[in-house]
Amino acid sequence: MTDQTRPLRVAIVGAGPAGIYAADALMKSDAEVSIDLFERMPAPFGLIRYGVAPDHPRIKGIITALHKVLDKDAVRLLGNIDYGTDINLEDLRRFYDAVIFSTGANADRALDIPGIDLDGSYGAADFVSWYDGHPDVPRTWPLEAEKVAVLGVGNVALDVARVLAKTGDELLPTEIPANVYEGLKSNKAVEVHVFGRRGPAQAKFTPLELRELDHSPNIEVIVDPEDIDYDEGSEAARRASKQVDMVANTLQDWAIRDQGNRPHKLFLHFFESPHEIVGEDGKVVGLRTERTELDGTGNVRGTGKFNDWDVQAVYRAVGYLSQNIPSIPFDDQAGTVPNEAGRVLDANGKHLSATYVTGWIKRGPVGLIGHTKGDANETIACLLEDAPNFDEPADPSPDAVIELLEGRGIPYTTWQGWYRLDAHERSLGEPEGRERVKVVEREDMLRASEPHKA
Structure with missing residues (x-):
């Protein structure tokens, strides 16, 4: 006792x-x-x-x-x-x-489709860890692909798509460390395609996160009017949740507007179920999806019609594990x-x-x-x-x-050590007018925290 x-x-x-x-x-x-x-x-x-x-x-x-x-x-x-x-x-x-x-x-949930292990197929969690300066991941990230696919319609998929579609200079005022800025500055992506298996009413975005996509002067958000579809189950979901309805309304508005001329294109695709990541010589050269349709309950079924997408990298954002x-x-x-x-x-x-x-x-x-x-x-x-x-x-x-x-x-390290590290990161950002610059290396974090001291 x-x-x-x-x-x-x-x-x-x-x-x-x-x-x-x-x-x-x-x-x-x-x-x-x-x-x-x-x-x-x-x-x-x-x-x-x-x-x-x-x-x-x-x-x-x-x-x-x-x-x-x-x-x-x-x-x-x-x-x-x-x-x-x-x-x-x-x-x-x-x-x-x-x-x-x-x-x-902090790991990526598996996605069991052919080609998932190809060079150029990545887990979103690993990419997030890289751009967030996690000490236990590599310091560089391959950003050679001009056209990129992101699988999933949650907030993590939006984060990944947005970071890939923005310029390095747009993200420089944030706390990103120098290695991340250098990587993003040389990012070649000009087209990012986000794929959802179901429809707009089943997307897991939060309204604010979704609307933020459109705030960048460099990102043109594009929704195909054919992807705006609701069945009885979808309409019920909209009536039951203000958030679902707000997301659906935002997507509808984007689908009917005229396309602008911002340099980077971010496409939000619905009713496209990932079927295979297509490879050549061990590398990603495309994505094949099966077109789906609503079944009346808000769920979808395959139509047997397949679409091929010209992409050189695929990020799966299908959940953490x-x-x-x-x-x-x-x-x-x-x-x-x-x-x-x-x-x-x-x-x-x-x-x-x-x-x-x-x-x-x-x-x-x-x-x-x-x-x-x-x-x-x-x-x-x-x-x-x-x-x-x-x-x-x-x-x-x-x-x-x-x-x-x-x-x-x-x-x-201790809580007082965090105060020391926090002050150090803020001092690194000060000369550039940034709130902070995140320290990446574990040894550098420990040095700034002065371990063992209370």
Whole structure:
């Protein structure tokens, strides 16, 4: 049984929005808590730092709210620590009453079509990691293709298409590092084609993200009037959701307007299901799609008619996938940890004591960042309900885990270290009138953070 005379010690693995929202929910509860947030990267914020396009400062503004949580005394950030390598579940059990995993999703979901492994076929997640300056990916990206296909009709597909269609100079005022600017400056893409299997009413764009495509002086957004089609199921979806209706209206407006003369063309295609990536000498030389049609319910069926598209690169943006977490159950098919309202379940469907999940590792990579808050509240409610029955950890003192990390020679970063890195990145941007320039190399991030210092 947990000692009620001390704060409840909770370890959260993953310091992205999901983990920080969980910490916030814990601190807003009536319980006295002491929280350690473990993060694989030297810097916090996860998807906000490494998954959101650099020309989206509005979404990056969420960092301000997350900052306020990490500023609180009851939470401590321990960065540059890889769970499963530097520290394991057995270690965490020794120091904490409960463990929450909020490790998110950062890999690409597979798309099983012929040609997917050709040179020139890419996962959107890898490209996003590159343009967001993730330290664990290559510093260069091949941008030789003049005509590019993006498969998928969610916000990630829009981000990828927009970054490919913009000029390097358009993106220079953002926080992109020098290597990303150099890459985008030499990008040869002048045509970007986005493909959706279903119709405008089934697109997963958010209205604001979609409309932002049209704001660039260099991008002409083109929609074929023949792709504007709705069946009974589609009309019902429009009536049921203001967002769906707004997206459909925007696409309709673009379909009927006269085409302008902006230099880069971005085509949004609907009712085109990817059938095969066409290759020659191991390289992408085209995309074949099957034309689909609505079946009355909002779903589609194939028509047997195929279209060939002249493209030299294909990016699949068909969803993110979470990765297996050592020592806890994982459903490879769903890409999530089996759980009930955030309580991790073992192979027999029983709750794994004092072990929880929140965010995309809990429910899959769906919904917006804000939806993660409700997730966290549900998980924390379960944790607090279970707390009276937790086993007492062997050494719950906050110093014990620090002694372990230092004994293993792990250069961990702290919240104060983030303040130092943040100031350093801002100073790099200042001479150019930019808010910041993101530091890419892990060693440089560590140097600026001054690891180990509290």
